[in-house]
Amino acid sequence: MKKTVFFGALTVAGLAAGAAAAATLDDVKERGKLNCGVSTGLVGFAYPDDAGEWKGFDVGVCRAVAAAVLGDPSAVEFVPTTGKTRFTALASGEIDMLARNTTWTFTRDVDLKFEFVGVNYYDGQGFLVPKELGVSSAKELDGATVCIQTGTTTELNLADYFRVNNISYEPVPIETNAEAQQQYLAGACDVFTTDASGLAATRAAFEDPSAHVVLPEIVSKEPLGPLVRHGDNAWGDIVRWSLNALIVAEELGVTSANIDEMLGGTNNPEINRLLGTEGTLGEMLGLEADWAVKALKAGGNYAELFETNIGENTPIGLARGLNAQWTDGGLLYTPPFR
Amino acid sequence: MSDTSSNIAYVRKDMLPQKAPPKTSVGAIGWINANLFSTPANILLSVVSIGFIGYILSGLLPWVFMSVWNADSLNECREIISEAYGSTHGHACWGVIKERWLQLTFGFYPPEHYWRPILAFILLCVTIAPVLFEKVDRRLLIVTAIYPFLMPFLMWGGTIWGPLTAAVGFVIGYFVYKAAAKKFGTLIAVIAAVMLPVIWWLFIAGPVAGLLSGIPIGLEFVESRRFGGFMLSILIGVVAIGCSLPIGIVLALGRQSDLWIVKSICTGFIEFIRGVPLITLLFVASTLLNIFMPPGTNFDIILRVIIMVTLFAAAYMAEVIRGGLAALPKGQYEGADSLGLNYWQAQRLIIMPQALKISIPGIVSTFIGIFKDTVLVSIIGLLDPMGLTNAIRADSAWNGIYWELFAFVAFVFFVFCFSMSRYSMYLERKLKTTH
Incomplete structure (x- = not known):
């Protein structure tokens, strides 16, 4: 009898909660913390430092959203998720948003019922080779042995690329990135292929990084971005425009250094609208007028986040490439703040 | 005939003093002769084994001891090593352990x-x-x-009142049993001793704890998310080990019971849990339960994992103990019956002490297995020591460091598991009654 009561209570509670689950913003405000799903550890994107503070490029997005919503970039509960648990964690409401190097694909967006709010990093599959191989283009890799993670899209992308270019290769299947590094360094394969950001991080960990090069060819599209659940568009808007605020701030030249000065008023109405000194953008999102100011003060604008975590002055040393502003020939292009 | 005996010169009258044994059969040399070089085949085996051990140690010892402790990143380590030893190959960089050992121990506490x-x-x-x-x-x-x-x-x-009111439930149960057993008999007493605490926990404990929480005695609340490292492994391991033994005993007895329903439930439970890999149960705990629960319910992830690991351990424990029960001669059961003991008395005084003694090696190896299995929680995103090794490597300062972290984790696990194993051997010796 107890069991029936228990399940009955669960059902009722489930129905009641289902009706009330729409307002993520209210939940977050009431909790006073943003539950943000991140990776359990990915170089440059999410990692705990020796004091247990989470750092990284994806973590920066979480902090910006927390700052915009709650006014405090440290009001985030970071929930480490693995590739297997990330989607259920989001779907079940354990986390409010996921910022974990997740590629925006059709099925994830449509079939899994998530909403990708934008792209914070345009990645793509690349090739890492030793310099002594004397190769300058992936098209010269005919007959090479390639270390590749089994059962991933990288495996399929690789097969496609070599078939299209009519060259042959010999795959060396490996299980994890750690294994790949060891195999590649031991000379078990000529080429290591995975996402370009991962290649850069792997290369940076080598004893002599200059003896290895990442080839210029990128053979797949991997737009990585934060995502939220279907069904709460207001919350999706908040995450989307928090990310957009970081990107547009770079375009408009607003940085964490000059933001206080700009708050005094500028001649550019878009900056004023972004910073809340003009218009009511914050109110429309259900946030304070200075939501974007707080988001920008959390870790700086997009360029600042990029440079501190994965940019050319860090050990990972990624160039902006596709992740430059559209004005600089990249793909970052936010809709206008108006 | 004493005079004749004194005339026979070749019979010795007194004992010769004992001579020292030959040098080749005592002390270190004797031991070596007897154990390592007694036959040509043994000589060959000994030489090969010593050579092999020496080869391993010649690589391992410099790696462990000719190493760097004071460095803030892998690159700094490499610089120091190549300055000191010429090549970076074969020297450990313990700087990562020095910097992160607290994190590896306590997680984010x-x-x-x-x-x-x-x-x-x-x-x-x-x-x-x-x-x-x-x-x-x-x-x-x-x-x-x-x-x-x-x-x-x-x-x-949190406040102290939650655990206190929970404990009061058991006290209530105890006194109810004592009072009711005299008046109404054992069966009613047992039922009352179960029902009343349950009613207390379900309906009264909450409001009482709420009322008392006005009196602020307590510690600052620490969320489960902050648990990690060896603390997490030990927490899950200790609770699972502590709870699985009593549950396992009950299940084992249930499986041997004559009551059909009890027997089927116990057998079904044991066979179901043993037929499913632990990792599947962990995924159920971390993902599936989330979907069944209404959104917003905060059923602690660590609690969920502990429950799953405990159930898993209990099923194995039940089978180990059933093995012990099966090994007891039937005469022990009959003897207990003939003494007029009831079922529980017989179990407590005659059957269980013997069955558990027989099962000690099996029980302890289940304990060790469960403790080591706790590292599987890294797959569902909990940062136990193995999960933390990945997280630490994600820091660009330590990206590319493997063996030092794995060696440290392995060493700590070895210390715990080896102590458990030694304890079980001590217990077996102590309880040995055969001659």
């Missing part, structure tokens, strides 16, 4: 509260001492009784 898990661990040792060793003062068993309520309070914090 707030440093100002480290004393709480440490105290909980010390109390754990005090708690299990009277259970493990006979010579320890029996009065310490009071600590053992309090510990299950004290430990969660220390680890998670």
Whole structure:
């Protein structure tokens, strides 16, 4: 009898909660913390430092959203998720948003019922080779042995690329990135292929990084971005425009250094609208007028986040490439703040 | 005929003094001769084995001891090593352990509260001492009784009233049983002793704890998300080990029961849990339960994992103990019956002490297995020591460091598992009654 009561209570509670689950913003405000799903550890994107503070490029997005919503970039509960648990964690409401190097694909967006709010990093599959191989283009890799993670899209992308270019290769299947590094360094394969950001991080960990090069060819599209659940568009808007605020701030030249000065008023109405000194953008999102100011003060604008975590002055040393502003020939292009 | 004997010169009258044994059969040389070089085949085996061990140690010892402790990143380590030894090959970089050992031990637990898990661990040792060793003062068993309520309070914090009201439930059960057993008999007493505490926990404990929470005695609340490292492994391991033994005993007895329903439930449970991999149960705990629960319910992830691991351990424990029960001669059961003992008395006084003694090696290896299996929680995103090794490598300062972290984790696990194994051998010797 107890069991029936228990399940009955669960059902009722489930129905009641289902009706009330729409307002993520209210939940977050009431909790006073943003539950943000991140990776359990990915170089440059999410990692705990020796004091247990989470750092990284994806973590920066979480902090910006927390700052915009709650006014405090440290009001985030970071929930480490693995590739297997990330989607259920989001779907079940354990986390409010996921910022974990997740590629925006059709099925994830449509079939899994998530909403990708934008792209914070345009990645793509690349090739890492030793310099002594004397190769300058992936098209010269005919007959090479390639270390590749089994059962991933990288495996399929690789097969496609070599078939299209009519060259042959010999795959060396490996299980994890750690294994790949060891195999590649031991000379078990000529080429290591995975996402370009991962290649850069792997290369940076080598004893002599200059003896290895990442080839210029990128053979797949991997737009990585934060995502939220279907069904709460207001919350999706908040995450989307928090990310957009970081990107547009770079375009408009607003940085964490000059933001206080700009708050005094500028001649550019878009900056004023972004910073809340003009218009009511914050109110429309259900946030304070200075939501974007707080988001920008959390870790700086997009360029600042990029440079501190994965940019050319860090050990990972990624160039902006596709992740430059559209004005600089990249793909970052936010809709206008108006 | 004494005079004749004195005339026979070739009969020795007194004993020769004992001579020292030949040098080749005593001391170190003797041992070596007897154990290593007794036959040509043994000589060959010994030489090959010593050569192999020497080869391993010649690589391992410099790696462990000619290493770097003071460095803030892998690159700094490499610089220091290549300056000191010429090549970076074959020297460990323990700087990562020096920087992260607290994190590997406590996870993200707030440093100002480290004393709480440490105290909980010390109390754990005090708690299990009277259970493990006979010579320890029996009065310490009071600590053992309090510990299950004290430990969660220390680890998670919050007000003291939650654990206290939970403990009161057991006290109620005890007194109800005592009072009812005299008046109404055992069966009614057992039912009342189960029902009343349940009613207390379900309906009264909550409001009472709520009322009392006005009196602010307690510790700062620490969320489960902050648990990690060896603390997490030990927490899951200790709770699973502590709970699985009693549950396992009940299940094993249930499986041998004559009552059809009890028997089928126990058999079904054991076979179901044993037929499913632990990793599947963990995924159920981390993902599937989330979907069944109404959104917003906060059913603690660590609690879910602990429950799953405990059930898993209990099913295995039940089979190990059933093995012990099956090994007992039938005469023991019949003897107990002939003494006029009832079922529980027979189990407590005759059957279980013997069955458990037989099962000790199996029980301890289940314990060790469960403790090691706790690292599987890294797959569902909990940062146990193995999960943390990945997270630490994600820091660009330590990207590319593998063996040092794995070696450290392996060493700590070895210390715990080896102590458990030695204890079980001690227990077997102590309980040995055969001659």
